[in-house]
Amino acid sequence: MRHSAIPGSSGLVRPMRLLGDPVLHAPCSPVTAFDGALTQLIEDLYATMYAAHGVGLAANQVGLPLRVFVYDCPDDEDRRHLGHVVNPRLVEADGVTVTGPEGCLSLPGIEAGTRRFDHAVVEGADRTGEPVRVEGTGFFARCLQHEMDHLDGRVFTDRLRGLRRHRALRAARRAPWAP
Template sequence: MRHGSIPGVHGRVRPLTLLGDPCLRERCEDVTDFGPGLATLVEDLFATMYAAQGVGLAANQVGVPLRVFVYDCPDDDDVRHLGHVVNPRLVATDGIVLRGPEGCLSLPGLEAGTERYDHAVVEGFTVTGEPVTVHGTGFFARCLQHECDHLAGRVYADRVTGWRRRRLARQIGRAAWSR
């Protein structure tokens, strides 16, 4: 999932964690300190996401095992959704299940048809500790589910089935970054 860069973003671009790094497979820890370090992490996540032309990024994708993700993602009506969630919980998924192309900054250059619900609701907190609820439909719902999976130690490839799974496994094995 890719998106264009936005000028004026603060934060440091951090190296991306790629599939094979154990950090991507561990369940992330809840954030307990809502201080300046968290604000810096969120800024760095945005800067890294934009530099990599992504639409979402979880903290463990930059090697930080905390339950935080950022997003700048359109829905199917091309409405832009921009924000972050700390300690997110995927509280609802419903609607029809759609198989659509899904990629990941931690599996660069690859994508596969992945089944996701067409509607998702995530609850959590802002960087300042205020409660937040995020509703997503279409592509944005896919993004929310994808980022919540990351924080639980899963990647989209875990959800791919059948011949798509076999093809993706072959592509991962041939990818320069997986060697």
């Protein structure tokens, strides 16, 4: 039996958009209606993220070019961070840069060392329009920056250079899910 207090428990798993889909490569539009449809989208994003065993998911990854993402992600101290942000803005990304393994639900099975800042702060709103501020370090900072990239029309391979980029894109072309 599903319990509505558990994120995603009332959501539907939506099909994932994959690398090459135009919705992943264009900036998303701001959310303008804080209503039941937004609440359902957030629930669907959680359900889809959990079904795919992810730690974050942006709305455009399920085909809706709206500025909203969900997360259920640990930091480097294994503290769980759970939430969503509507109309987020990356207001800080600083500190040391760390190259660490990064993957994406829209590029299943592809992973590459990607440079990210070790600290990030995102500000936006919750599903009711109330302001939220989310601060992360380590792996959680990586997650926040990754989801913000999605909303700006970028995937993690856009951040790669040289041999890393070549290998990741070659693997994506050869993947069983490639068009």
